[in-house]
Amino acid sequence: MDNGQEHPHKDEAIHNVEHVDGMYRNWFLDYSSYVILERAVPAIQDGFKPVQRRIMHAMKEMDDGRYNKVANIIGQTMQYHPHGDASIADATVNLGQKDLLIDTQGNWGDVRTGDGAAAPRYIEARPSKFALEILYNPQTTQWQLSYDGRKKEPVTLPVKFPLLLAQGVEGIAVGLSTKVLPHNFNELIDASIDLLKGKSVSLMPDFPTGGLADFSEYNEGLRGGKIRVRAKIEEQDKKTLLIKEIPFGTTTTSLIESIIKANDKGKIKIKKVVDNTAADVEIEVHLAPGQSPDVAIDALYAFTDCEVSISPNACVIVDEKPRFMTVNDILRYNTQQTVDLLKQELEIRRGELLEKLLFSSLERIFIENRIYRDIEEATTWEEVIRRIDAGLEPYKKDFYREITEEDIVRLTEIKIKRISRYDSFKADELMRRLQEELAEVEHNLAHLVDYAIGYYKNLKQKYGKGRERKTEIRSFDTIQAAQVAANNAKLYVNRAEGFIGYSLKKDEFVCECSDIDDIIVFKRNGTYQVSKIQDKAFVGKDILHVGVFRKNDERMVYNAIYVDGETGRTMVKRFQVLGITRDKEYDVTKGAKGSKLLYFTANPNGEAEVVTVHLTAQSKAKIKIFDFDFATQEIKGRGAGGNILTKYPVRRVVLKREGVSTLGGLEVYYDDSVGRLNTDNRGRALGSFHGDDRILVIYKNGNYELTNYELSNRYDFENLLLIEKFNPEKIISAVYYDGNTKSWFVKRFRIETSTVDKPFLFITEARSSYVAVASTEEQPQIEVEFADKGAEKTLYDVDVMAELRGWKALGNKLNLGKIKGVRLVAATSKAEKEQLGLF
Template structure:
């Protein structure tokens, strides 16, 4: 080995002698340098520490601000300069980090224009804005006695390794960072909920944390996954209906700004996904974006479209990554909170132990001082000639008392006694000294008690934080569960579907002048269902112009999963020559794949076809070939006798004889049962998926009754795209005209409470009618459609609260919907609560049942395309 090394050295020397440099493979250099660079970016720039929740730049800013702190505001430019002593990067990055901290409104008190996270406006230059540490930061972030220090990058100063933060700061502020091959994205959480969560952890309870965003809005955390990679949060703007032509966006999704949101709305409008007239940004103290709708556009459908096609709904993917002992770890937010809570307990324990040590020292020296003065030891040293003799004399005088001290008396303790001034000795008050010692001992007793009960002490600490700083930090983001909005259902009909039967083209770019016929309105993201005369059918994506083939029979926009769309057909099978009838749905297909109404055998022929939007079943006349031997050559067939089956069913045998002609005899009526509808209060939408409150069975003409807290009622259809503002709704149910509305309301003009009972007399759909006094302060206390409602009415009687039960049915007669009602004999502080439960949904009177039965018998629906 030694010879090999000598041989290599010889060659190296020869290479250098001949002017050749030593060759080092680039791959090796790249591997080492890149790893160093990646480690540096992860540990020193992008990812926060679990212990204090800070990235290095944030920690250095906080330390610099603490050094500058004198209670007054400092120019941010000065803070940047001070932080540069510790952070070896440019002033711009430090300035941006300070602004980011200041906008979180927790650790820094700001003064000047610090920008606005809602609008995206940037802060003024650092020389124009000022900052100082907040009282909260001074309370929870700093303690030099419990801080571990290290040398700064140039070795001139000390900086904290981690700040002793006694609060789950990382989760409160949230953080985002991109490193090399690694990223972190921790959502901000609610201040109050974090403190309560820490208290629950200390009490041994399980904690479930959900983010809270400073921009408010609504958020679905169903797939939050503890903030770990793979989770997803859906955040929505809060949109209110101002009137039938105006929407107001009051809160925006986290990670968006009012400007980016407006841009996305305008883009969706330009693409034809939504139809709006104008967008106005009225944001000042509060966010308000006014969206003016185009003529004829439904507010509810537009709201759903805004969520589907704009930044009114965004998806955020969290990725909770933190630094623990100089290594990145992926950790759920509940575990982060638990470790932060444990860290707070450890820091509080250290502070108590330091306080205990300081108290013991104070008690020790106060006792030494008392002994030194009361026993006149100071006089014994008057005759001493050397310093050593002085120390020995004092030590000898203290010897009888040494056993009572918690530690040995040192030379430093004795020297400290010699430094007591004569004035203090001459004015020494033994009683005051005893009182002082007693006070110190009581403090020590308290500290020892807290150390023995450290968990209870930590709980009290968190409670005090909540009491001191929790006001005004309530949750801003509403927790909700969102339905999945199908884009095709809410896309604005920005185009028209045309078909050229002769040439075999379909699309929204065709023209009537070219021989195309208009089929229906559509959007540019729809799928189109095409039936051909030979029985084939398929679904294609709509395009400007698309050749699909000649012999087109029927074209329409395809609605996936529409069970009420029923196709009736009669065909003759090519193999068996048997003629069959079938009724079928087309619920789902593979795009561009061909299917067949017939069995697909050669020579099969489609004789009759209709497309029925509500499951209509018509009666047809069937004529057999005159040459057939059948006794009856002409008969009627009612499609109502057929069950509706899947698209692959072969159908029932109609006849084995050859059919000459099939023609429509009688228009059909729907054979489908009424639809069961539920109302999901979590999302404010109707559904057929059994989510939420069951409203009942609905037929074509049925409506929904909505009563709002403003004292207004409205009748709506039962389209599943309808969206209702749950917070403003006091009653939502199936509308039954025979039912009586009972209400308790306050008339602010007369300063009187009333009970009224009335029927809905209006028939206009989608318009609100107010049935109480229209003055702003008038309000609706209670509303119900129960047959015999009983309410518990609370009211003020002098300084006391009293209660009374009121049988509302007997209190007032049924009158017109504009009637005032009868007065309640109470004047102040009236509140009302229903004591009776809602009537069963199918408990309808006999008249209503009879009416529904008659409607079923008389209902008539549309036909179809008929024979071709």
């Protein structure tokens, strides 16, 4: 009961209340900070998460040159790591699979197949020689107490190498993640040397699984960047593809599962997949009959894990805080840290040498000047120290520091046996060696950058062999999924009722298609729309035309004749539909009420037909039947109203004669950066292509091949010598090296075969045979470089060196001496050759 008296502690209690939301905020921040700093994100100094650092420290403590069971390493690490053995085991296996810091023995699993490592009690490890050289130095290590205070562990290891970028790291913290991709060992060393020389660098990741990668959007490893990584796929034959390397982050198992899943969904048609992976990755993909290998490769990239996208996010701990940095900045930091550590080591060594020289000098003075005899009559320890100090007094000015009592005490500890056997010559020799080493250390300190460069070069020489780049840097083209998807559905239409879809099997069949295709529908009232294909969809009655819609298809041209409901005039138009909003209704006509289509065709190559127009019998026109050629109409955009065909009523329009394309040939270009054809003006123009035109391709391995000009074609651009529009009248001039006879040959021939997509070998079958020059110029010229020292390069006309023969002929031998190489000289006109005296 309140009796009116004040409660003395009431206000104080109110002020001491701690709200739950505040407690939660503080606890959550503490927890997230702990996870970020102590578990998930690596330190920039050594590139390690705490568990990895503790593993490497424990391995060094155990190291005696022999292998240790991983189970024992886990037990040793648990003295420093308070999170249990499972996390230590996983981190140890992860480090071992990177094949850099740990020398492994036993079954450590396979990152390519996804197979796990054997149990820790069965596998063994020890620090690699590389790790011992770059990771450890107790004198330059900053130490801290372990979690229970019983041991000392490194705050960070003094790493003299950009280890973080070499190994890569991935971690998920609370509200934060990091993903630093691995980079090539030798390229990192070269880049560090370039930085020390003041040059700019550009780093690209390199993955242990190899593959192909497009780094055009890498963004130096920062957030927002993206890398596209592809499997390396080869065409074994027209029915079989071989996957030789896989994208980083995938395994052969997951890759095969993704291929089977895409096949089950009908995106790609295959017969079977066989995994032959052993020492090297090899996955056989057997294609279904009728499948194009080039289209199948694109489909594998579009619908399976044969292509993956990786988003880097370089976040590291700097000064106890997470920080987002570019890989170039990380490399710059690690390179400077290496220089600083090398400087510390040199300074420590200099101090050690100075101390050794000082004591050697003291020892020599003490013995040669017989100062030890001065202490024979001393009766106290203090007097011993004083007498030795007095004996050294004349020489103190020559030492680099003051002589302390500790130094004098060390002199008193010299044994009589050593004094009696003292050899001044050996002492001089020892001091000379120490002085030479000290001079070298001083020189290295004065030229620290050169010393660091030499250190990096030594690392590369000792450990760089076998660490060449595995991932090939490429530029990828964008694959349109709809264009490479296998036709896994059939399109049907019910024109009267207005339904389309792939479940209307009792209705009119239109075409084969994919279940990701868009469908365009034109109706009698002049409206049209694009919709996603479905099993059954209502689009409106009186359907005139239905077909698969290809966005930005400039070859598809629609020809239409319609009645304008407002004026009654009959209009004609030719138009394209390049891009439109899905499920939105558009008008072929001007949109007036009562408008309708009288005639409509869809022409995939811009054909323009001739039609006969019949006017009504009641019309006042003198000529009631006349022909109209659509070729007289310009092709315009979909919104154009068209031109007046007639102002009189039209009874009907009928086709008179099929037309031909009015678009001209298809302008095809070859982009040698990706080995693909395109119509986007990228790369070199191959020409204008019509109908059955072909492309001629000649490769360095001695094969020539005729192909069509489908944009899905793939060409081995690294092996390609010549690609151009095929002209059967042109003569091929080739110079090749014959591996059987170790001789050079020249030959001239015409293409006599007509089979498409089949390679023909026109040189000898020896493995070392190759083509150096291939040209279709009328008078090609070559430059021959001879192997003799001092010999000049000489020009020759190929057309006068060999006569025209069949493509299987061996050709003429080049009896010109010992040839080092042959190259094609830029085309020169006949008049220019005459001026140069080449005729």
